[in-house]
Amino acid sequence: MKNISPLNRILVLIASVLMISAYFIPLWQISLWAPQYPEGLNMKIWIDKLSGDVDIINGVNHYIGMKHIGVEMFPEFTYLIYVFGFIIGFGILTAIIGKRWAVYTFFSMIVLLGIGVLVDMYLWGYDYGHHLDPTAAIKVPGMAYQPPLIGYKELLNFLAYSGPDTGGWILGVSGLLAGVAAILEWRKK
Amino acid sequence: MKTRLWLLVGAALTMAFTYGCKPKGAQSALSGDAASKVYVPPGQHDEFYNIISGGFNGQMSVVGLPSGRVFKILPVFSVHPENGYGFSEESKPMLNTSHGFVPWDDLHHIAISTTNAEHDARWAFGNANNTPRIARVDLTSFKTMEIIEIPNSGGNHSSPFITENTEYVVAGTRFSVPTGDNKDVSIDSYKENFKGTISFISVDKDHGNMDIAFQLEAPPFNFDLARAGKKKSHGWFFFSTYNTEMAHTLLEVNASQKDKDFIMAVNWKKAEEYIKAGKGKKVGGKYAHNIWDESTHTATSTIKEGVLSLDPRELKDIVYFIPCPKSPHGTDTDPTGEYIIGSGKLAAIIPVFSFTKMLAAIESQDFEGNIDGMPVLRYESVLHGEVEKPGLGPLHTEFDGKGFAYTSMFVSSEVVKWNIETLQVVDRVPTYYSVGHLMIPGGPTGNPHGKYMVAYNKITKDRYLPTGPELAHSAQLYDISGEKMQLLLDFPTIGEPHYAEAFPATLIKDKQVKFYKLEENNHPRALKGIANARVEREGNKVHVYMTTIRSNFRPDNIEGVRVGDEVFFHVTNLEQDWDVPHGFAVKGANTAELLVMPGETSTLKWVPDRVGVFPFYCTDFCSALHQEMQGYIRVSPAGSNTALKYSTGEAE
Structure with a gap:
């Protein structure tokens, strides 16, 4: 296998190092606005925890019978730290050994991670939005309310937004850098 | 016939003339675009907080300026059934005194x-006139935190x-009273046996806690409003006095005989x-000291005995008297x-004394x-000079920080602006009617914000839509930023305002307590979650450990209570968000309701007087399902053996 260019080594290294930020800043955010909450309610999703107005959101959601959001609801929190760790480690290794196959693998892993997380979130949202407590005070039409995966969605008096937080955007940049490296290598072939 | 006609014409002309000569009302006093100056657009905030005494309602009201809107009635010395102040078990000790x-x-x-x-606006102090006390209100929670009896x-x-x-x-006494061991004395022995005391209450600079540092034993005058010296006169205090005649009957006449009474200058550093x-x-003296604890959400009252007294007759250089015409009501x-x-409320001039001259005269x-x-x-x-012909019935003076003083004139119903250096009257505006106190934001401090002035009036008459014999007291807001005072707004107030102060909203508005953290709630009967909601019997006392959260009580069905029991509802509001209080009211309660703030625990005592099933419910429209937030308590006959039972909100 071919060795990669010094520039691509640096790109891969930067991409790996940037991903370390995932341990220190939130990856995703969900926000809600309503006439009663002009300041908005905000929930942050981290690599291993939730923060923000989770209790208040739970208090509001119980009217339509949504499950109580809590850390225990997400087994992902227990292994995501290792997944990230593995990818970061692999990225750094790639920068050291400088092999082309490693760049492709590194990039694929980030893409797969992104897709995996989105699919996982969609499935969670589907489950969360489709298993409403039938005894809840307010019956949502069709007994289903799936939160938005990305973007805005309205429900009753709430406008919900879901999108990447700082950590998510940085992860995107890592993916982009790894992608550039991979494409540059691919074109050299 | 002709004569009669002429007489008629004459009478008609006279009437028309007389009507035309009637003094003009306030309508004509309004000039320029007053409305836009007091208009605070929806969603925006007022520039100043105005904390206004409630007079005979024993409360303070919190008003915004320049809009004049009322934000809160803050209970201090009076029970407040709407939030349970003075009715909940936790708040009752706040109103305890040596008289109970x-x-x-x-x-x-x-x-x-x-x-x-300069205002730091950490606390607002208020006085109780009748049963002498001072209260301290915290301006981050707008709650009475401490009351000390004098x-x-x-x-x-x-x-x-x-x-x-x-x-x-x-705290200077208005009524001199017999002090010491023998208080059962003839009122005729006023001059011998009565004393006027001035109490200096120290305030802890970090926590605000008050303590009676010492009392000055002063002659049996009536003491009226006072002001501390500031900046160069820091270390001195000035008290107005009247009834230096030392009369004890028909004071209206007997205390108005002397041309001059005194301003009593106190060197408190000495x-x-x-x-x-x-x-x-x-010296003896029993008093209550009541403190509210924000961590246990409970007040404690301690009865204390004895204070340190200083006798300025023996201890020199503490007290000096400045003659002041006539029956002064205020000194500033x-x-x-x-x-x-x-x-001097009966004086024809306003005397202005010089602190420098006072020190020189003492020297x-x-x-x-x-x-x-x-x-x-x-x-x-000691005199700097006299303001000539200021008006009738001067009461109080505030300052704009630009070299001018503003004095309220009760009798001539006006505010008079005058130059402190030259003592010239430069402007006067009518008030509606008979102004008592007046107020400029920061007015009594070393740094007044000379933008607005408010007159708090004693007589209302025709200012607002009439409401029978008892009327709201009126206040007027004036723009004092220019040379001439300009009337901007007329607004009704709560109770009977006397003095008030105002300060920039920015000093405190971002420091407000929004809710109490549940994990920091140290009330002995607090619940940290719904899990421990329960009912326990201790003899004839039944303790209900109850939680509230939108939109339920746990427990909500209670049985096993008997006539003769005392039921204590210990209600913890589990909400952890701003502006989500829950209320609690139970049928037949001889107390009041509770309004429990998020994270707080509050207790209502209920003594059922008959057999039956009694509803309780949330009184604060907390959510869409507020009307569902309710429960029942069953009361069985005395001596019956209905089992203690409670449900904790299982879906049926």
Whole structure:
């Protein structure tokens, strides 16, 4: 296998190092606005925890019978730290050994991670939005309310937004850098 | 016939003329675009908080300026059934006194805490006139945190004025009273047996906690409003006095005989030295000291005995008397601390005294006499000058920080603006009607915000839509930023306002307590979650440990209570968000309701008097399902053996 260019080594290294930020800043955010909450309610999703107005959101959601959001609801929190760790480690290794196959693998892993997380979130949202407590005070039409995966969605008096937080955007940049490296290598072939 | 016709024409003309000569009302007093100056657009905030005494309602009201909108009625010395103040088990001790539980008082004056003679707006102090007390309100929670009773006092009117770093808040007695061991004396022996006490209450600079540092034993005058010196006169306090005739009957006449009464100047730094030197004598006096604890959400009341007393007849250099015409109601010190203004309510002039001249007169012992050994300074030696023909019935003076003073004139119903240096009257505006106190934001401090002035009036008459014999008291807001005072707004107030203070909203609006953290709730009967909601019997006392969260009570069905029991509902509001209080009311309660703030625990005692099933419910429209937030308590006959049972909200 071919060795990669010094520039691509640096790109891969930067991409790996940037991903370390995932341990220190939130990856995703969900926000809600309503006439009663002009300041908005905000929930942050981290690599291993939730923060923000989770209790208040739970208090509001119980009217339509949504499950109580809590850390225990997400087994992902227990292994995501290792997944990230593995990818970061692999990225750094790639920068050291400088092999082309490693760049492709590194990039694929980030893409797969992104897709995996989105699919996982969609499935969670589907489950969360489709298993409403039938005894809840307010019956949502069709007994289903799936939160938005990305973007805005309205429900009753709430406008919900879901999108990447700082950590998510940085992860995107890592993916982009790894992608550039991979494409540059691919074109050299 | 012709004569009669002419007479008729004459009468008609006279009537028309007379009508035309009727004084013009306030409508004509309004000029320029007043409305836009007091208009605070929806969603925006007022520039100033105005904390207004409620007078005979025993409360304070919180108003925004320039809009005049009322934000809160803040209970201090009076029970407040709407939130349970004075009714909940936790808050009852706040209103305890040496006379027992006193559910009402008369709150006249406000003092907002200062540092370096500028508002820091940490606390608002208020006085109880009737059963002498001082209260401290926290301005991050707008809650009464502490009340201290003043012994050896009767009518705590000369209160609660503060020194420039809030070292002390003072309490001068209006009524002199017999003190000491024998209080059963003839009223005719007033001059021998009655004493006027001035209490200096220290304020802890970090926590605000009050303590009676010492009392001055003053002659049996009536003490009226007071002001601390500031900046150059820091260390002194000035009390207006009347009834220096020392009359004890028909004061209207007998206390109005002398042309001059006094402003009593107190060198409190000197008094402090005497206290440090151990010159204070312990004298009797029982008083209650009540403190609210924000962590246990509970007040405690301690009855204390005895205070340190200083006798200025023996201890020299504490007290000096400045003659002041006539029956002064107020005394005020200007922002520089140099000028001391007396407002003799029966005087034809306003005397302005000079602090520098006062010190010089003391230095050179320029005295015209003494009262029991306490020097009386010579009027002319201390006088800076007199404001001539200011108006009738001067009461109080505030300052704009631009060299002008504003004095309220009760009798001529106006506010008069005058130059402190030149003593010239420069402007006057009518008030509607008979202004008592007036207020400029920061007015009593070293740094007034000379933009607005408010007149708080004693007579209302035709100002608003009439409401039967009892009317709201009126207030007027004036723009004083220009040369001429301009009437902007007329607004009704709560209770009967006396003094008020205002300060920039930015000082406190971002420091407000929004809710209490549940994990920091140390109430012994608090619940941290729904899991422990329960009912326990201890003899004939039944304790209900109850939680509230939108939109349910746990437990919500209670059985096993018997006639003869005392039921204590310990309600913890589990909400952890701003503006989500829950209320609690139960049928037949002889107390009131509870309004429980998020994270707080509050207890309502309920003594069922009959057999039956009694509903309870949430009184604060908390959510869409507020009407569902309810429960039942079953009361069985005395001696029955209905089992103690409660449900904790399982879906049916």
